[in-house]
Amino acid sequence: MSEVFYVVPEKLHNALVEAAYKHRGYTAEESAAAARFCAEATRHGIRTHNAIKALHLDHLFGSGSPGKGCVPNAKIEVVKSRFPASQVWNANKKLGQATAYAAMDTAMKLADQYGIGMVSVDNAFHYLWGGGYVMDAAKKGYIAYTNCTATLAEVVPFGGKFPTLGTNPHSWGLPTTSAIGYPIVIDWATSVVAMGRVQQLAREGKQLPPQAAVDENGTPTTDPAKAKYLLPFGAHKGYGLSLLNELIGGYIGGSLPTIRSRFNGKPDDKYGCNFFFQVWHPDAMNAGEFAFGRSQSQNVKAVIDDILGHGNEKSMLPGQLEAEAAARSAKNGGLLFSEAEIKALNEIAAECGQPQWQLSDLKAAV
Numbered sequence: 154m155s156e157v158f159y160v161v162p163e164k165l166h167n168a169l170v171e172a173a174y175k176h177r178g179y180t181a182e183e184s185a186a187a188a189r190f191c192a193e194a195t196r197h198g199i200r201t202h203n204a205i206k207a208l209h210l211d212h213l214f215g216s217g218s219p220g221k222g223c224v225p226n227a228k229i230e231v232v233k234s235r236f237p238a239s240q241v242w243n244a245n246k247k248l249g250q251a252t253a254y255a256a257m258d259t260a261m262k263l264a265d266q267y268g269i270g271m272v273s274v275d276n277a278f279h280y281l282w283g284g285g286y287v288m289d290a291a292k293k294g295y296i297a298y299t300n301c302t303a304t305l306a307e308v309v310p311f312g313g314k315f316p317t318l319g320t321n322p323h324s325w326g327l328p329t330t331s332a333i334g335y336p337i338v339i340d341w342a343t344s345v346v347a348m349g350r351v352q353q354l355a356r357e358g359k360q361l362p363p364q365a366a367v368d369e370n371g372t373p374t375t376d377p378a379k380a381k382y383l384l385p386f387g388a389h390k391g392y393g394l395s396l397l398n399e400l401i402g403g404y405i406g407g408s409l410p411t412i413r414s415r416f417n418g419k420p421d422d423k424y425g426c427n428f429f430f431q432v433w434h435p436d437a438m439n440a441g442e443f444a445f446g447r448s449q450s451q452n453v454k455a456v457i458d459d460i461l462g463h464g465n466e467k468s469m470l471p472g473q474l475e476a477e478a479a480a481r482s483a484k485n486g487g488l489l490f491s492e493a494e495i496k497a498l499n500e501i502a503a504e505c506g507q508p509q510w511q512l513s514d515l516k517a518a519v
Contacts, residue, residue: 158489159515163192166488169498169507170204176505177216178225179248186251193285195488198478201349202282205497207250209352214304215248215278220416220424222304223248223278229255232275238267241405242274246425249280253299253428257286260432261295268437274428275406279304284340284475287326290432291336297326298431302402306410308344308383311392314371316382317410320344321398328435332454335476343395344383351377356493402427485518 167188174184191204215223227247234241240259244252256272263270280286283299290297303319310318325339345365354361355377366380367373374380385391399410407413408423416424435449443452461468482489490498492512499509 156491158491158518159495159512160485160487160518161490161495161510161515162487163196165510166195166204167192169502169505170208172507173204173208173501173505174211174248177211179216180226183225183248183251186254187248190250190254190281190285192488193289194282195490196479196482197285197288197475199282199284199475200491200494201347201353203494204501205494206349206352207281208501210279210281210304214414218414218416220414222246222414222416222424238263238269239271239273242272244274244277244425244428246276246278249278249426249428252277253280253283253286253430254289256428256430257290257297257299257432260297260430261290261293264295264432264434264437269431269433271432272428272430273405274430276423276425277301277428279426280428282340283322283324284326284338286430287324287340288336288338288472288475289326291326291328291338292330294328294435295326295432296328296435299324299429300398300401301428302398302407302410302413302426303342304414304426305348306413307348308385308395309367309371310396311385311389318343318385318392318395318399319410319413320347320383321395322347323394323398329453329457329472331450332457333470335472335479337470338472338475340471341386343385343391343398345386345391346383348383351380351383356497357491401429405429481518485516489518 170188170191171184174187191207195203211217211223216225224246227245229247230243232241232243252274256274260270260272280301286299287297300323303321306316306319308318308320309316320342322342327337329337361375361377361380363375364373365384367382368379369381385395405427407427408425412422412424414424439449447455495510502509
């Protein structure tokens with residue numbers, strides 16, 4: 154039997170999320186960015202990075218933590234650079250969602266001018282679902298990429314026994330809406346599952362897939378309640394991709410992975426995350442010579458059609474599940490949440506003095 158979801162009007166959702174962030178001292182602009190992000194994650198079926206995860210992360214490592222890993226109303230500083238198509242920012246621990254939206258917008262403007270734009274961010278607080286930012290850029294016609302160093306080192310490197318890597322996601326967005334009806338979004342954590350997925354499964358009483366996590370003794374477990382550390386996907390391949398994030402963060406100015414967000418009181422240490430954004434305009438890579446006189450967009454469609462041909466018609470493209478989730482949300486006229494998620498959101502409402510959501514007031518999704 155499929156799980157029942159309830160339809161929450163987006164305005165109602167956003168009002169709660171904004172109120173929760175404002176209650177913690179964030180500005181109206183930051184709170185609106187957080188609500189926008191959480192709505193987009195929920196709309197596209199990214200239940201591991203919705204408002205529940207975002208506010209939990211802020212409580213543990215952000216404005217609610219002893220180390221204040223995220224500072225309400227922080228101001229971004231642009232570091233002087235000799236490269237016109239590239240910017241480097243000191244986020245000063247500003248809210249990750251607000252920082253990421255601003256960085257991606259800046260990268261798109263640089264791409265308009267130079268064909269390619271790059272923004273590197275130091276002293277950041279985790280931006281959650283990277284796919285949301287590249288999806289937004291892809292819908293606007295750009296090719297976009299982002300990666301970040303995750304909040305904590307929770308992943309054991311290939312062949313190792315102690316977690317020294319973050320879940321360290323990579324996210325790509327490509328403007329394919331004219332070809333297939335939605336942007337291709339390639340977005341994954343470099344662990345078998347993200348820690349947000351572990352938390353979701355624990356909340357719902359479900360099991361982890363095999364070889365995704367280990368307990369405190371390093372023994373593989375499928376019980377999310379016992380999962381202490383995560384494992385990289387694809388053995389050495391996922392390990393290499395996760396390592397890439399740590400090294401890019403290191404070039405920007407990042408902290409040691411094993412002390413990230415684990416504030417030890419040493420003022421000379423750094424504890425924040427790093428973001429990296431790159432956007433380019435498709436025209437900047439157009440060689441102008443396509444078979445049968447096709448345009449660039451027609452050629453991209455032809456490539457996709459060829460990949461999904463030859464008996465592969467049932468193969469799925471990255472971004473397809475998110476597009477289907479968004480279509481279901483639109484069909485139901487709101488954002489979809491499970492009963493367990495409604496309960497968790499009501500706990501957030503109680504924290505910031507907002508009305509509780511009653512299941513009897515919400516219609517079941519179709």
